[in-house]
Amino acid sequence: MFEGVIHHLGEKLFPGWNEPRQREGGRRPQPALFREPLDDRDKMVRARLGLDNGGEEYQATRALIRRLVDFRDSFAHPKEHRQDVADEVVSELEPLPEIAWEVDLQAEQVRTDFEQIENYCRKLLDAASGLLSSTYAKGWNEWQKEFPHLRNVKIEAAYLPGFLHTTSHSSLDYSR
DSSP: OHHHHHHHHHHHHSTTTTSOBOOGGGOSOBOOGGGSOHHHHHHHHHHHTTOOSSSHHHHHHHHHHHHHHHHHHHHHSOOOOOOOOOTTSOOOSOOOOOOHHHHHOOHHHHHHHHHHHHHHHHHHHHHHHHHHHHHHHTOHHHHHHHOTTBSOHHHHHHHGGGGGGOOTTTTOOOBO
C-alpha cells in the first residue's frame, strides 16, 4: 500500500516520474525517479508537498517504513542460505539462521503497523490534494507551470483523499 501510494503521488506530482532523466553533457540518462529506492522516493514526495523530512514525527515514521520495507523485502528479495553437510561428516557450522520475520512476527504489531502506515498514506494523499487544489486556485498558468502533465488538477485533487478506498476511478487515468 505504501509503495503504491508513493508511486501514485509521484506520477501526479512529478512530470516525467516514469521517464529516464537526462544528465548534463549528454551522458547516459539516469534511471526514472520511480526506480529510486523507496526511502528516497518518499523523501522526494514529502519535499514536493512541503513536509519536513527531519523532524521527530518523520523519524518515527521512517522507523515504521524501514520495518515494513524489510518485511516486504524478506518475501520479494529473499536471501539464500545454503549449508551442505554430508551425512558422515560432523559439522561445526552453525544451523541455518531463522528468518527474522518468523521470529518477530506479532499479529498485534502487524495490525498497529498497518494502521500507522495507512494513516501516514492518508496524510500524504491529503497534503497532495491540498497542493493541487491551491495550484488550481492560482489559475491555469500556474497549473500548467507546476503540473503540465495533468489534464485536470481540480479532478486529481478531488480523487486523492479517497484513493486508498475508492475503486471507481482505479482503472481511469486522468493524466495525459
